[in-house]
Amino acid sequence: MNWRRAVIATGLLLPVIGLLAFGLTRDPKAIDSPLPGKPAPDFSLSVFAPGEGTLAMSIGDTVKLAEHRGGIVVLNFWASWCLACRDEHLDLSKAARAYHDRGVRFYGLLYNDQESSGRKWIEDMGGQAYPSLLDPRTRTAIDYGLYGVPETFFVTSDGRVAYKHIGPISERQLAQKLDSLLRESPGTQ
């Protein structure tokens, strides 16, 4: 009856091995966001870093996401203590300038950081093309299910979260996602 035992043992072990193998293909630190496809959580936050040129706003101005219906919005959560945020900084500024005329608006949201540290970081990095906002008590970050920085969210012209990007984002990735969103909503301005 050894063959019977072997069949039973294999039948019991195979699902366990399969489950462990599936586990190995997944990053335990990656949290799948349920937000893509859902309405982007609204916010009303004030500008602490104005941005540059035609993209600039005044310090203290209020940015309300609800007022951006009809245009694509890119929200980038960052912090001065975040090393990976340095890698994407220049690319975000380049994309913000390149897509401004096509109705895309970029905003930085300071995560768990001091306003003064954020300002100094922008200065040290040689500026930031788009405005950055304060997120008191990290409420907006929690509304967006944030668990680290940098994280970048793409909001469609009808106010839905289209994508969430975890980690530093490159100019190429930004262009790919924005071009695809602009194709889907050609009337965006």
Added chain:
Amino acid sequence: MTRAITLLALLALAGPVPGCASAQVDAPGSASRPAGTMSPSDSALEAQTTALASELRCPVCQGNSIQDSPSELAQQMRDVIRDQLRAGKTPDEVREYFVDKYGEWILLSPRAEGLNLVVYLVPLLAIMIGGLVVWRSVRRWTAGSSSPLQGP
């Protein structure tokens, strides 16, 4: 001299001399509750906050609840729970808020429904199979030992 030192030590241990008490007196109209203590409603709110925070996984620590995590984000999430409960949301609504933002992942104990049932049923199945194996083995051993001994 020794007596004087002993007297001073006793006075120090006895605490503030009446009339020299510190200015920690309740202001007129203020609650007479000592500082640092909570009203029953505050304690109930804290208890509910702690219970809910113990059910939610901290996004920045591995396997800790936001109640146990010392991280700043966990602290802020506890504040969100407290504020939402204070605003009149039920614990289920607060739990749903976090599931909406972070997904089912945020729940330390997954809901016993759908594919999640695997997590609850597999250990039961393993215990049943283990029990069956033990029962069969014991039966075989006892059957072997109870067989009549053959004489020479």
